[in-house]
Amino acid sequence: MDVPYTVQPRPDTGVYNAKVGMWLFLASEAMLFGGLFSSYILLRVAAGPENWPQGWLSVPLGTINTILLALSAITVVLAWAACKARMFERYKLYQGITILLAIVFLGIKGYEYSTKFTHYQAVMKDGRIADGHLVRRSADAVVLRGEFVKDRKSLLRPRAQATHEEIVLPAADVVSLRSYGPAMNTFLAVYFTLTGLHGLHVLGGVVVFAYLWGPGSRLWKTDPDRFTNRVEVAGLFWHFVDLVWIFLFPALYLT
């Protein structure tokens, strides 16, 4: 006896097995991101508005990423509809576009991460704070392209753009040099963790779609209905990833 309802839906529930399985999985993913979002809310409210940075993330880049992901959500469901309409070439086209959009999303995210990792804050012996991007670093000096600020609090808000000039900091005068990574403060910790986990899910989606586009698409010839179901549940996962971003983007970039 073979496992029934892998392709045809079961009459009384109206769904096939993989769809139930995927929605159950998405429910657990909702609780996973829920735990993280509730942590974010708690930590941010506890910090108080004056301690929370604003303007540290690029809204234009975030908006572009949001639109890319929204578009990919459309193309992924059109890929499924093409399968349902037995238009295999159309499926390949839309699925391929989905993969490309996801890769561009990850590329932009990677660029955003790199701007953070190369952005440094140096505390000097005399109490001044230098803030800027790393130009070069040697045994006796650290060179940043940025500015001096009087106290750390002022870094929490967008400042009127002073001219960013090259600052040379003698290594002997530098007390601490930290990059804008997750260890710097709670905002960055939350940002990297949430977007990092989301990015891993995007990557997972890319891997699955690449399989369904490439070697996995052989199933189309022998069992197109089963293949269509796989495309549908993969699409459901992708929509969930998009949903998470729909909340992540405003929560981190806009508020």
Next chain:
Amino acid sequence: MQSTSTALGATTSARVQPHEEEAGFWSKYIFSVDHKVVGIQYGITSLLFLFFGFSLMIMMRWQIAHPGETVPLVGPLLASIFGDIASRGVISPDLYNAFGAMHGTIMIFLGVVPLAVGAYGNYLVPLQIGAPDMAFPRLNMLSYQFYFFGGVVMLASFFIPGGPAQAGWTSYSPLATSIPNHGQTFWLVGMVLIITSSLLGSVNIITTIIQLRAPGLTWMRLPFFVWAQFTASFLLLLAFPPLESAGILQLMDKVAGTSFFLPTGLAIGGQLANVSGGGSPLLWQHLFWFLAHPEVYVLILPAMGIVAEIIANNTRKPLWGYKSLVFSALMIGFISFLVWAHHMYLTGMGTRISAFFQTTTMIISIPSVVILTCLLISLWGASIRFNTPMLFALAFLPMFGIGGLTGLPLGFNASDIQLHDTYYVIGHFHYVVAPGTIFVLFAGIYYWFPKITGRQMNDYWGRIHFWASFLFMNVIFMPMFVQGLAGMLRRMSDGGHNYAQLKTGAAGALPQSALGLNHVILWAAVGLALAQIPFIINFFYSIRKGPRTSSDNPWESTTLEWQTPTPPGHGNFARPPVVYRGPYEYSVPGHRQDFFPQNEPE
């Protein structure tokens, strides 16, 4: 409901197993997708972990009764593995904490839950609902493999420098984060793997129950065991992810230097910690207990399911109050999400929120009592067969009763002030899990052994196993209530000697009688260990040499798993069974036998 073939033939449904002749050792026993093999894999692995966790406990009890003395027999081994923290074979406080943390973690996450849900759930659910396998056979195999690797990581942590995690199975930050070894990191990675296994498994069980019930098997004709597994799987599905998120955050704290759970101004060892601060230790507790409370219902629900099956079968009458049992199980599942902060009464929460959680905690005791009452009333007027599984199942009723009742003073925040973090808590939860769940897991092994192997376990030695275990379980855990009420705290590596009245002379210090009980408990633990020997021998001997069962249904049961060949082959049933009646049609008036299997036509 129609039969299952589709126009496109066999390729449209998931293939269960390659043909018998082609399958080699690896695909038949190691990489099998058959739910019965996966169930047995879970069973063997979890029993080994239970044994290992038990050994940790025996060493801890020695240290508690004889603080600072070399552990007999295994002292040199400890010294060679752990080095400094076990010098001269003495369990140092650090090592004691490590054993304590790993005992809890291993027993719960690597022992009881994989046995109750992974082994029993995987093996029996498809059989009891008349399905050929789980809905996702390959996912099933994968879920076992994740569990296995999670276990490997947890075990590996014993051998790294500095030893394993030491901050309790509850891993509270900042302690867990600031202990300067990698044990906690291994714990977190292990937990992520175990949680993944659990999620895949629960998706599988729930989908299987929803989608693969045989024709005629409506929801209210399901055996109570299936309802219990269904509810437990939902708890695992929705409650584990917040712990996973907390685990990710703590992993970031340990590895990436973040401060999710580290507050501003944290001082470690008298020095200001070099962290960004701004985190919250309470946040960890909320996220942890959001899982860990439903987790305890995952520990008990499958056990209640097994007890129900065994009692129905050995009383030869239907269970009393089937509908009440089902709705109570669902209510327990639902309410269990809303009680978690009763583990946090002493964190300084406000009175309103404490009252909320206290109320929900009291409410959840109601369905638990309903279930126990239904099972108890089921015994009324019954023709009870006192075989070994029934003995264990019957013992569950008073043992779980004690465990449950002793939970009440802990659930009220006023009395919890006195009892929180004392041995009373340890007594309470062990009563529920050890003479509670674990007894039932034993019962299930004796009960379903004939179906899995085609042979019977020896009933005489089973009774010896039962009575000895029953005696020693009670001698171990009953004194803990006394110790807890006297004020003995948990997790004290010296068994409380530093707080003894003899030592401090203070009025409220621990009386010598409380400390003396540590010796009683140690000997009872040794007795419990010895009591398992007949079981282990019986188990392995009977697999090869036990008397063959008289039929496919030696217990004369009504449920579907007994209406298969022994052991069930691939695909379980030759064609989907059709179900005509409920699961406990015993002693039906006028029927020629005292049981009426679910799938037997009129």
Next chain:
Amino acid sequence: MSDLSLQEYNRFSRKCALVFAAAVCGTLIMVGASYAPLPQRSYNIAIILAGACVNAALVAGHLMHLLSERKTIYALVAFTTLFFAALVGLTIWSWYQVPGYGTY
């Protein structure tokens, strides 16, 4: 033997394009709202999150077919939402019950 005719497919494509256009509008409104000078920051945040909910509903409803899905799925989503709300809500409520709240 296809389940969708070409006509149905084209109609579906058009609906998807509309959903996309709505999602983009929603996004731009959110971005705009984040810069709007309102009396309190929490007003901005409320508008932004409302916009996010609308976008999410569009994706879930139309792209995930939630509006045409069966009871089985609805029940699951309903329970999840409930527990999600309990997790976030109760945790935050307990936060404000501590004297000197939020000052960890």
